[in-house]
Amino acid sequence: MPSNLRIRQMELNDIQAIMEIEGRSFPLPYSAGIWEREKRNSLSRTLVAVDDRGEETADLRGYLNFWLILDEAEIHRIAVKEEYRRSGIAGRLLHEMFKVLRDMGIVSAHLEVRQSNHDAIKLYEKFGFMIKGRRKGYYQETGEDALILAADVKGITQAI
Ligand SMILES: CC(C)(COP(=O)(O)OP(=O)(O)OC[C@H]1O[C@@H](n2cnc3c(N)ncnc32)[C@H](O)[C@@H]1OP(=O)(O)O)[C@@H](O)C(=O)NCCC(=O)NCCS
Secondary structure, three states: OOOOEEEEEOOHHHHHHHHHHHHHHOOOOOOHHHHHHHHHOOOEEEEEEEEOOOHHHOEEEEEEEEEEEOOEEEEEEEEEOHHHOOOOHHHHHHHHHHHHHHHOOOOEEEEEEEOOOHHHHHHHHHOOOEEEEEEEEEEOOOOEEEEEEEEEHHHHHHHO
Protein backbone atom coordinates (compact mmCIF):
# COMPACT_ATOMS: atom_id res chain seq x y z
CA MET A 1 0.00 0.00 0.00
CA PRO A 2 1.41 3.49 -0.80
CA SER A 3 2.61 5.22 2.37
CA ASN A 4 1.03 8.48 1.15
CA LEU A 5 -2.48 7.00 1.02
CA ARG A 6 -4.77 9.40 2.86
CA ILE A 7 -8.36 8.82 3.96
CA ARG A 8 -10.62 11.87 3.97
CA GLN A 9 -14.26 12.88 3.46
CA MET A 10 -15.55 12.98 -0.13
CA GLU A 11 -15.65 16.40 -1.82
CA LEU A 12 -17.92 17.27 -4.76
CA ASN A 13 -14.94 17.32 -7.12
CA ASP A 14 -14.19 13.65 -6.25
CA ILE A 15 -17.44 12.50 -7.88
CA GLN A 16 -16.04 12.03 -11.40
CA ALA A 17 -13.25 9.76 -10.14
CA ILE A 18 -15.68 7.85 -7.92
CA MET A 19 -18.00 7.27 -10.87
CA GLU A 20 -15.20 5.82 -12.97
CA ILE A 21 -14.52 3.20 -10.27
CA GLU A 22 -18.24 2.74 -9.68
CA GLY A 23 -18.91 2.01 -13.38
CA ARG A 24 -16.33 -0.80 -13.40
CA SER A 25 -17.36 -2.24 -10.04
CA PHE A 26 -21.17 -2.46 -9.94
CA PRO A 27 -23.87 -3.64 -12.38
CA LEU A 28 -26.07 -0.68 -11.38
CA PRO A 29 -23.67 2.23 -10.75
CA TYR A 30 -24.80 5.29 -8.80
CA SER A 31 -25.24 8.38 -11.00
CA ALA A 32 -23.53 11.73 -10.35
CA GLY A 33 -26.88 12.98 -9.00
CA ILE A 34 -26.95 10.23 -6.40
CA TRP A 35 -23.43 11.08 -5.25
CA GLU A 36 -24.34 14.77 -5.02
CA ARG A 37 -27.33 13.82 -2.84
CA GLU A 38 -25.10 11.63 -0.69
CA LYS A 39 -22.85 14.63 -0.12
CA ARG A 40 -25.82 16.78 1.01
CA ASN A 41 -27.52 14.07 3.09
CA SER A 42 -26.73 14.56 6.77
CA LEU A 43 -27.15 10.81 7.45
CA SER A 44 -24.60 9.86 4.79
CA ARG A 45 -20.80 9.75 4.99
CA THR A 46 -18.40 8.95 2.16
CA LEU A 47 -14.72 8.35 2.85
CA VAL A 48 -12.25 8.36 -0.03
CA ALA A 49 -8.73 6.90 -0.20
CA VAL A 50 -6.39 9.17 -2.13
CA ASP A 51 -2.78 8.74 -3.08
CA ASP A 52 -1.83 12.24 -2.15
CA ARG A 53 1.37 13.26 -3.89
CA GLY A 54 0.14 16.85 -3.98
CA GLU A 55 -3.21 18.26 -5.08
CA GLU A 56 -2.26 18.36 -8.77
CA THR A 57 -1.70 14.62 -9.00
CA ALA A 58 -3.99 13.26 -6.26
CA ASP A 59 -5.37 9.92 -7.42
CA LEU A 60 -8.59 8.59 -5.90
CA ARG A 61 -8.16 4.84 -5.40
CA GLY A 62 -11.23 3.78 -3.43
CA TYR A 63 -14.25 4.92 -1.46
CA LEU A 64 -16.68 3.80 1.20
CA ASN A 65 -20.20 5.14 1.66
CA PHE A 66 -22.25 4.50 4.79
CA TRP A 67 -25.28 5.90 6.55
CA LEU A 68 -25.71 6.65 10.23
CA ILE A 69 -29.21 5.90 11.51
CA LEU A 70 -29.65 6.33 15.26
CA ASP A 71 -27.04 4.01 16.80
CA GLU A 72 -26.55 1.89 13.68
CA ALA A 73 -24.45 2.25 10.53
CA GLU A 74 -25.38 0.83 7.13
CA ILE A 75 -22.64 0.33 4.56
CA HIS A 76 -24.02 1.11 1.10
CA ARG A 77 -20.95 1.17 -1.14
CA ILE A 78 -17.29 0.17 -1.05
CA ALA A 79 -15.04 -0.14 -4.07
CA VAL A 80 -11.37 0.08 -4.99
CA LYS A 81 -9.85 0.84 -8.41
CA GLU A 82 -9.16 -2.51 -10.07
CA GLU A 83 -5.38 -2.10 -10.43
CA TYR A 84 -4.99 -1.29 -6.71
CA ARG A 85 -7.07 -4.12 -5.29
CA ARG A 86 -5.53 -6.53 -2.77
CA SER A 87 -3.23 -3.83 -1.42
CA GLY A 88 -5.18 -3.07 1.75
CA ILE A 89 -7.13 0.00 0.60
CA ALA A 90 -10.61 -1.31 1.45
CA GLY A 91 -9.20 -2.42 4.78
CA ARG A 92 -7.92 1.11 5.48
CA LEU A 93 -11.33 2.57 4.60
CA LEU A 94 -13.15 0.15 6.91
CA HIS A 95 -10.62 0.82 9.66
CA GLU A 96 -11.28 4.57 9.42
CA MET A 97 -15.04 4.01 9.32
CA PHE A 98 -14.94 1.94 12.51
CA LYS A 99 -12.97 4.71 14.26
CA VAL A 100 -15.68 7.22 13.21
CA LEU A 101 -18.42 4.86 14.42
CA ARG A 102 -16.69 4.30 17.75
CA ASP A 103 -16.22 8.04 18.31
CA MET A 104 -19.91 8.66 17.53
CA GLY A 105 -21.14 5.92 19.86
CA ILE A 106 -22.55 3.82 17.01
CA VAL A 107 -23.24 0.29 18.25
CA SER A 108 -23.42 -1.88 15.14
CA ALA A 109 -22.76 -1.88 11.39
CA HIS A 110 -24.83 -3.74 8.79
CA LEU A 111 -24.70 -4.37 5.07
CA GLU A 112 -26.10 -6.48 2.26
CA VAL A 113 -23.85 -8.30 -0.18
CA ARG A 114 -24.48 -10.51 -3.20
CA GLN A 115 -23.98 -14.11 -2.17
CA SER A 116 -21.63 -14.60 -5.15
CA ASN A 117 -19.35 -11.70 -4.12
CA HIS A 118 -16.77 -13.87 -2.37
CA ASP A 119 -14.06 -11.15 -2.39
CA ALA A 120 -16.28 -8.73 -0.50
CA ILE A 121 -17.56 -11.39 1.90
CA LYS A 122 -13.94 -12.33 2.74
CA LEU A 123 -13.13 -8.64 3.32
CA TYR A 124 -16.09 -8.15 5.64
CA GLU A 125 -15.40 -11.35 7.56
CA LYS A 126 -11.81 -10.20 8.09
CA PHE A 127 -13.28 -7.13 9.77
CA GLY A 128 -15.51 -9.11 12.09
CA PHE A 129 -18.78 -9.05 10.14
CA MET A 130 -20.91 -12.15 10.54
CA ILE A 131 -23.68 -13.50 8.33
CA LYS A 132 -27.00 -12.82 10.06
CA GLY A 133 -29.52 -13.60 7.37
CA ARG A 134 -30.48 -13.75 3.73
CA ARG A 135 -32.89 -11.80 1.52
CA LYS A 136 -34.19 -14.15 -1.19
CA GLY A 137 -34.02 -12.70 -4.73
CA TYR A 138 -33.03 -9.26 -3.39
CA TYR A 139 -31.11 -8.20 -6.52
CA GLN A 140 -33.88 -7.81 -9.08
CA GLU A 141 -31.66 -7.73 -12.20
CA THR A 142 -30.29 -11.24 -11.51
CA GLY A 143 -32.67 -12.63 -8.88
CA GLU A 144 -29.64 -13.28 -6.69
CA ASP A 145 -29.96 -13.53 -2.90
CA ALA A 146 -28.39 -10.94 -0.59
CA LEU A 147 -26.58 -12.00 2.54
CA ILE A 148 -27.09 -9.71 5.53
CA LEU A 149 -23.91 -9.15 7.51
CA ALA A 150 -23.49 -7.34 10.82
CA ALA A 151 -20.63 -6.32 13.10
CA ASP A 152 -20.42 -5.11 16.67
CA VAL A 153 -18.50 -1.80 16.66
CA LYS A 154 -17.10 -2.08 20.19
CA GLY A 155 -15.74 -5.58 19.59
CA ILE A 156 -14.15 -4.58 16.29
CA THR A 157 -12.52 -1.37 17.49
CA GLN A 158 -10.95 -3.22 20.42
CA ALA A 159 -9.46 -5.71 17.95
CA ILE A 160 -8.15 -3.28 15.28
C1 LIG B 1 -14.23 -5.97 -2.34
C2 LIG B 1 -13.19 -4.88 -2.58
C3 LIG B 1 -13.76 -3.53 -2.11
C4 LIG B 1 -11.92 -5.23 -1.75
O1 LIG B 1 -10.99 -4.13 -1.87
P1 LIG B 1 -9.41 -4.33 -1.65
O2 LIG B 1 -8.82 -2.99 -1.46
O3 LIG B 1 -8.89 -5.17 -2.75
O4 LIG B 1 -9.38 -5.16 -0.29
P2 LIG B 1 -8.10 -5.24 0.69
O5 LIG B 1 -6.85 -5.30 -0.11
O6 LIG B 1 -8.21 -4.20 1.75
O7 LIG B 1 -8.33 -6.69 1.32
C5 LIG B 1 -8.57 -6.89 2.70
C6 LIG B 1 -8.94 -8.36 2.91
O8 LIG B 1 -10.16 -8.67 2.22
C7 LIG B 1 -10.09 -10.02 1.71
N1 LIG B 1 -10.11 -9.94 0.25
C8 LIG B 1 -10.19 -8.81 -0.52
N2 LIG B 1 -10.18 -9.14 -1.83
C9 LIG B 1 -10.10 -10.49 -1.90
C10 LIG B 1 -10.03 -11.43 -2.97
N3 LIG B 1 -10.04 -11.02 -4.26
N4 LIG B 1 -9.94 -12.76 -2.69
C11 LIG B 1 -9.91 -13.18 -1.40
N5 LIG B 1 -9.94 -12.33 -0.32
C12 LIG B 1 -10.05 -11.01 -0.57
C13 LIG B 1 -8.78 -10.60 2.22
O9 LIG B 1 -9.05 -11.16 3.49
C14 LIG B 1 -7.93 -9.34 2.36
O10 LIG B 1 -6.89 -9.48 3.27
P3 LIG B 1 -5.47 -10.10 2.77
O11 LIG B 1 -5.09 -9.35 1.52
O12 LIG B 1 -4.56 -9.83 3.94
O13 LIG B 1 -5.72 -11.55 2.51
C15 LIG B 1 -12.75 -4.81 -4.08
O14 LIG B 1 -12.50 -6.12 -4.53
C16 LIG B 1 -13.81 -4.17 -4.97
O15 LIG B 1 -13.80 -2.96 -5.20
N6 LIG B 1 -14.73 -4.98 -5.53
C17 LIG B 1 -15.79 -4.45 -6.42
C18 LIG B 1 -16.86 -3.72 -5.66
C19 LIG B 1 -17.56 -4.60 -4.64
O16 LIG B 1 -17.87 -5.77 -4.91
N7 LIG B 1 -17.83 -4.02 -3.45
C20 LIG B 1 -18.52 -4.70 -2.38
C21 LIG B 1 -19.99 -4.58 -2.55
S1 LIG B 1 -20.85 -5.22 -1.15
